[in-house]
Amino acid sequence: MEDVFKTINSVSKAIYTEKRSKFIAYAIPVQSVDEVKNEVEKIRKEYYDARHVCWAYMLGAERKEFRANDDGEPSGTAGKPILGQINSNELTNILIAVVRYFGGIKLGTSGLIVAYREAAAEAISLAEIIEKTVDCQLSISFEYPMMNEVMKVIKDLQSSITHQIYDMDCIMTLEIRKSHFEELQNRLSKIDTLDIIEEK
Numbered sequence: 001m002e003d004v005f006k007t008i009n010s011v012s013k014a015i016y017t018e019k020r021s022k023f024i025a026y027a028i029p030v031q032s033v034d035e036v037k038n039e040v041e042k043i044r045k046e047y048y049d050a051r052h053v054c055w056a057y058m059l060g061a062e063r064k065e066f067r068a069n070d071d072g073e074p075s076g077t078a079g080k081p082i083l084g085q086i087n088s089n090e091l092t093n094i095l096i097a098v099v100r101y102f103g104g105i106k107l108g109t110s111g112l113i114v115a116y117r118e119a120a121a122e123a124i125s126l127a128e129i130i131e132k133t134v135d136c137q138l139s140i141s142f143e144y145p146m147m148n149e150v151m152k153v154i155k156d157l158q159s160s161i162t163h164q165i166y167d168m169d170c171i172m173t174l175e176i177r178k179s180h181f182e183e184l185q186n187r188l189s190k191i192d193t194l195d196i197i198e199e200k
Contacts, residue, residue, distance in 0.1 A: 003134040003178040005061040007093040007183055014122035018115045020103025025123035028095045033065075036095050037130035045057060047099045054116060055097040057085060061134045063092045073100075073116075075137035089124050093132075096120045134178040137162070138185065141171045142194040150194065153187045171197070 008029050016023040019073055024047070028039050036057045044053050056068040056079050066086075068079025082096050098119045107115060142150055147170065154161065157180045163173040176184050 003061070005063070005088050005092050005129055005134065006129055006131055008091065008124075008127040009130045010128065011039060012123050012127035014092070014119060014126055015087070016115060016119040016122055017103075018111065019105040019107060019117075021105070021107060021115065022101040022103065023115055023119035024099040024101075025119035026095075026097050026099075027120075027123040027127045028097070029057070029093060030095045031093060032059070033057075039095055040097055044100060050099045051102045052078065052100040053097055054082060054100065055081035055152035056080075056120075056180055057095040058086045058092045061093060061182050063090075073112060074109055077182050078116045081113045082120040085117060085120040085124055089129070091124070096122075096123060135175050136178050136181040137173060137175050138181070138188075138198050139163075139171065139173045139192055139197040140188060141169050141197055142191060144168060144170055146191055150188070153184065153191070157184050157187070159184055 008027055010029065012027045014025045016025065026043060030036050030039060040053065040055055047053065052071045052073055054069060054071045054073055057066060059065040066083060068083040078098065082098060086094055086096060090191045098116055154174060157176060159174045159176040161172055162175050166169040185196065188196065
């Protein structure tokens with residue numbers, strides 16, 4: 001379903017070595033491009049003496065926002081294989097950064113591709129992969145006597161109440177999966193005295 005996506009729960013770290021070159025891979029959950037930039041910057045500062053910090057990220061439930069960076073490695077040998085691992089695991093809202101310390105032996109193009117791919121795969125394998133839903137919010141107001149009717153719709157559509165005020169006029173903020181959003185709106189709009197205040 002289009003309102004469910006896979007991401008990782010927390011940061012994981014893996015170390016992969018190939019012909020004395022050391023690859024330190026981080027898989028990091030992220031929500032925005034700004035967050036990606038901050039995380040890459042932090043890794044660069046921590047590993048200031050490393051030759052390369054290559055990375056790739058994927059954002060959004062539709063998995064349409066992504067980028068890969070070779071950071072001075074031959075074109076397509078680092079960022080692409082890292083992104084390939086994100087894709088083959090169908091992950092999003094994730095950054096994978098791989099730090100490379102050169103060990104004195106050149107790996108060649110195919111060697112680099114394998115090393116970056118394996119380092120990224122290892123970091124993903126150590127992460128906890130979770131499923132999340134794309135949720136929408138809806139704020140409503142209604143008169144107290146309609147409470148039972150409203151609660152029935154909320155329960156039927158497995159919506160959750162994130163905020164509520166009970167008075168003569170009741171105000172509620174609901175959170176619901178994107179795929180159920182339209183049905184929730186339709187059913188609530190049939191209830192007398194109910195107004196939809198805001199949706200996002």
